Amino acid sequence: MSKSLYVQAINRALHEEMDRDPDVLCIGEDIGPMGGLFGATRGLHERFGAERVIDTPISEAGYTGAAIGMAMEGLRPVVEIQFADFVTVAFDQLNTVAAKMHFLLSGLAKVPLVVRLPYGVNLAGEGYMSGHGPHHSQSPEAWFCHMAGMKVVMPSGPADALGLLKAAIRDNSPVMFFEQKGLYETASEALPEGEHVVPIGKAAVVCEGSDVTVIATGATVGLARAVAERLRAEGVSLEVVDPRTLVPLDTEALVASAIKTGRVVITHEAPSTGGFGGEIAARIAEQAFGRLHAPIRRVCGLDMPVPDGKNNALPNEERIEAAVRNVLESG
Amino acid sequence: MSKSLYVQAINRALHEEMDRDPDVLCIGEDIGPMGGLFGATRGLHERFGAERVIDTPISEAGYTGAAIGMAMEGLRPVVEIQFADFVTVAFDQLNTVAAKMHFLLSGLAKVPLVVRLPYGVNLAGEGYMSGHGPHHSQSPEAWFCHMAGMKVVMPSGPADALGLLKAAIRDNSPVMFFEQKGLYETASEALPEGEHVVPIGKAAVVCEGSDVTVIATGATVGLARAVAERLRAEGVSLEVVDPRTLVPLDTEALVASAIKTGRVVITHEAPSTGGFGGEIAARIAEQAFGRLHAPIRRVCGLDMPVPDGKNNALPNEERIEAAVRNVLESG
C-alpha cells in the first residue's frame, strides 16, 4: 500500500465527507482554486464548486461567524483558519457564539462546526520554520480546552488525521481540529483503504513500554517515538501515549499508563505555563496519587513567543530524553 | 479608620496614579461622565478631562489596540473592558500585539498597558447575578496565563486591589487585571492611608494554618476564609493562600505551604478543565512530590457556561468544605 502524507490524509477526509454528505462544506481563505495555502483543500473546488468550497475575504470573525450560522441551520461547515495564530481574530465568535449556543438555547440549536487550525512548526526540520516567526508558529490549543462547549482534537499522524477529521465532521458539537503543519509534508503513513473513522475521546498507545510513560501530542509524538527507539537499546522501555483528543480527554487511559509505569513525562509544543500539560499532570497526580515513583516532568515550549532559528525553545529529542532520564533517576 | 469597598479601592488607585503621573490615562466604554458601568472610574472625567478619561465607541479591539499604541509611545493607558467576557473581541490585539511587541522588537518597545477586567459573579449573593447570564459572568484569566508576555493579577480584597492596581500601572509590561465584580460592592476593608503599592508576583498567606492549604483567588478567597473559620471550631486548621498574581506565579510560597500542611485544595471560579488550578496543582505535585499526604483536589466552576440561578456550578462554601474533609480523610 502506498503511503500518504498528513496533508493528503486531511484532503482525503474532506473529499470523502463532502462526497458522503451534501451538507458538508468548506469555507476559508484561499481554499478554493488555490487549494489552501498548505494544499489541504486541493481539488475540492473543482469537484464541489464555489458554493460548497467558499473562498472568503480576509475576515476570520466574519466567516467563522457565518459558518456558525450555517451549522445552526444544519449544514456541516469546515472552516480553515489559514494559520492557527489567526484564530485570535475569530476568538469571540468561537467563545461567545459557537461554544455556548447549545447551552443558551437549551438544546434547540446544535453547532456541528469544525475549525481546522494548522499550528506549530516543523520540529524535525533544520531550524524551525525560519522566517515564519512568532505570528505563524503558535500552538494555541489550551485556550480552547478551557472553553466549555468546544471539543479539541489533535492528530499526530496521517491515519489519525483522516479518521479524526471524519469523526469531527460528523460530530454535532463544535470541534477545534489542530493540524500540526510541520507534519503536513513530513509525516507519511499507509492509510486504511475503506471507511476509517477514529472516535473522538480515545487516546492511543503509540508504543507500549513499562518504565516511563511519555504523553505527547502532535509532532512531539514523533520526537517521543524516536527517543523510545534510542533508549530501547539501553534497555529502557518507554510507553508513548497520544491523547489525540484533548476535550473530552481520555483521562482513564492516561492514568492507567501512568500507574503501570509509575513515571510520567508530558510533552507539547505550546508554552508550559497554562498549557494543557498542566491539566494532564494535575489529573494524573490526583488519580494516580501514591502510585508514582517520580514527579511528573513537562517538556514544553518555553514561556515566550516562538523564536526563529535553531534553539531549545520548543521540545526536541534531547530535552525529552533528559526528562525521561530524570524521572528514571528519581525515586 | 473607615472602610472602603473594593470598587472604591480601584477608584482610589486610578485617582492616585493619574494624579502622580500625567502619562496615566483611562480608556473604555462609558467610563467618562457615567463613571463606568460599575462606578470604578467615577469622578475621573470631572477631574482629569476627556483627553485622559476617554470614552470610546463600542469596539473593544479598536480601543484596546489604540491603547497599545499609546503605551508604546510611553503613555500608561488603563483600559476598562466593561465585562471581562467582552475581552474575546480584543483577544487578537492582546495576543498578537500587546503580548509580543517587546519580544518582536528586541526590547525597542515596551507596552506598559493595564487591562481592567470585571469578571465573575457574586458568589455570596442570592443566586448568582441572576439574569446576567453566560455572557456576563465568565472568569477568563487562564487564557491570559497562557499568553507569554502578559502578567496576570487578581486581587481578592480592597487593599490588594488598591496596591496591585498601582503596581500594575507602574509595570512596564502589559498586565491583565482581573477585578471580581461580585466583590465591588460587597467586600470592604480599611485601606492604608499613605502610598500603598503591593508588588506583583508575591502570594499572600490570608490566614495561617497547619492541616490543609487552600489556594484561592478572587471571591473564592472569602469562601475559603469562611470555611477556615467554621472548621477552626472543630479543631481543623486551614491555611488560606492567595497567589494574587498568577503570572508570574509565586510558586515558591505555594509549594512551601503545601509542604507545611501536606494537603492542598485549590479553588477558583473558572471552569476546571484547562483552568489555572491545573497549572498550580501540576507545579505543587511536581515540587512537593512525596511530601503530600493526599491528592490535590480542585474546587472550580463546572465545565459549562455559567448558568443563572442558585446551584453548584460555581464554587461555594459547601463544596470547598467537602474537598477539605476529603483531603483530611485520605492518607
Place this chain on the structure above:
Amino acid sequence: MSAPRDLDIYRALVGSRIAEQAIVDLNDKGVLHDHHSGLGHEAIGVGVGFAVRPDDAVQASHRSGMMLAHARGGFPLRDAVLSDIANAYLQFAPIPGRPRVIPIVGLIGSWVPMSVGFAMADRLRGKDTVTVSFFGDGGANEGAVHEAMNLAGARRLPMVFVIENNGFGLSMPASEAPGADALVDRAAGYGMPGIVVDGNDALAVHEAAQRAVDHARRGDGPIVLEARVTRWGAHADGVPELRTASELAQARERDCVRILHEDLIRRGVLDEVQTGAFADECRREVEAAVEEGLAARIHLPPTVLTEADAWNLTYAG
C-alpha cells in the same frame, strides 16, 4: 397602503407598547431585572415584522425582540409578556411552528455574522428567503458587524441590515461614536444601497422595510435600513440615565403610537371608540399575562449539577 393592513399594524403597535410598558414597570418595581426598554422603538420591530414572511430568518436586537416576535405573529401578547417574565431568551429562540428566528448573544455586534450564515445556508438550499439582522448604532462600531456586512456585500446575499439608531450606545451619544453623520453611509462601502427612515413612523418603516425586503428577495443583494428613533429612558434597568429631564422630555416628543393614531384618525381608518377598544383588549391581555407569568414564575430551586449534567447541557453529542 391598505387600510386593514394599517389597522393591523396599529393594533400590533399598541399591543407592543402596552406589553413593553408592563415589563418596564415590573423592572421599575424591582420584580424583574435588566430589561432594555424598547419604549419608543416599537415602530421598528412592528414595521419590519409586517414586511417579512414567516420563513424569512430574522434576528432581533436586545431591544426590539419582543415587538418583532409579536408583529410577526409568533408571540401573542400573552407569550410576549411571558417570554420576558420567565425566559427572555425565548424571543430569540428558533421554536418549531413559529416564524423563523435567529438567536442573538450577550455581546453587542457578535451576533451579526451568524445571520450571514443563515443567508448563505438558505441560498445553498435554493430558498427564496430573506435574512434580516437588527443591531444598534452602537453595535455598528464593532468589527464583527463590518466583517458580516462586507461578506454579505461580497457574496451579494439576500439580506437586510436594520440599524436601530436611537442616538446612544449605552452612555455614548451616536454623534460622538461613528465619525459619519449617517450610519446608512456605511452601505456604499459594502456596495449596498441604503434607506434612512423615521423610526417613529410605523407606516414609513413598514414601507421602507418592504422595499428593502423586496430588493433582497429580488436578488439585488443586501441593503441597509437605518431607522432613527430616540431612546426614551435609561439604557437598561439598573443603569443610570445621564440626560436631564428636559432632554428626556424632548426624546419622547415623537411617539410612534400617537403618530400612527393621529394619522389613522385623520384618514378615517380608525375612530376613538375602536382606539379605546384596542387599548382595553391589549391591556387586559397583558395584565392577565403578567399575573399568569408572576404566579408561574420559575424560581430556579437550588440545584445540584453533576459533571455529566454539565456535559449534556453544553454539548450536543
Place this chain on the structure above:
Amino acid sequence: MSAPRDLDIYRALVGSRIAEQAIVDLNDKGVLHDHHSGLGHEAIGVGVGFAVRPDDAVQASHRSGMMLAHARGGFPLRDAVLSDIANAYLQFAPIPGRPRVIPIVGLIGSWVPMSVGFAMADRLRGKDTVTVSFFGDGGANEGAVHEAMNLAGARRLPMVFVIENNGFGLSMPASEAPGADALVDRAAGYGMPGIVVDGNDALAVHEAAQRAVDHARRGDGPIVLEARVTRWGAHADGVPELRTASELAQARERDCVRILHEDLIRRGVLDEVQTGAFADECRREVEAAVEEGLAARIHLPPTVLTEADAWNLTYAG
C-alpha cells in the same frame, strides 16, 4: 511640483526597484525566503514617504516597508537591503535617530489600531504630527481596521489611511472581496474624505499624499488615500501564482519607474545619461549591500535558552 524634488523621487523610485528586485532574486534562488515582493508597488511607498516629516509616525505594510523606509531617508539602499537579508523587522522598528516608524505584526489588519494610539498619544502631547497607516485591499476586510478607522473618525484624529489596492488578498481578487467597487467609498461611512490615485504614478501619489497629509495636519480629521496598483508576481515567495502568463503580463503593463522616467525625460528634467548614472549607482550600492549582507548573514547558532532568558526577552519588567 519642483524639478529637483521630482528627481529625488525618481532616484528613490529607481533605488527601491533595484533593491526590491535584488531581494526577489535572492528569494527566487532560495537564498532568502518568504518575501512579499513589492515590485510594482514602489510608487506608493516612495510617494507617501516624500510627503511626511521625519517626526510623523508612519506604519508601513508588509509589502511597502522597504520603499517607505528608503524614501523617508531612514534607510539608505544599503540598509534597506541589509534589513531584508538579516532582520526584516528592522524596516518596521522604531530606531532612535531615524524617521518615526510604527511597527506592524504578522496578522493582516491587526496592526492598524496601534496607529490610532500613536495619533492619540501625539495629540495628547500637543504635537502637530500626522500618523499614516498602510494596509492592503485584503486588510480592509478585517474588523480591526474598521474599528480603527471608526475610532479615528469619531475623534477626528490627524491620520491618513493608505490603502494599497493591488487587486488581491493572496488569491482572493479584490473584486470578489469587498462588495464595493472602490475601497475609498468606505471613507464616507467614517465621516472622512477620500482620494483615489493611480498608484503607478509616483508624482500623482506624492501630490495626493501631500494633500492628505496637509488635510490631517490642518486639523480637518482623518482621510483615506486609496492607491491602485497591480501585483506583479505571486503573493509571496513560496506561494503559487494562479494567474496566467498573459494576465501577469497585463498586470505589469503599467510600470511606475517607466512612467516617471518618460515623464521626466519629456519635461527635460532628466536625460538618458543621468538615468544610466542613477541606475548604475543604485545597482552598485545594492550589489555591495547584498554581498555584505550575505557574508555577514547571521546563521543563528544552536542556542540554549533558559527560562530566565525567555522571561527577559518577553517582558519589559
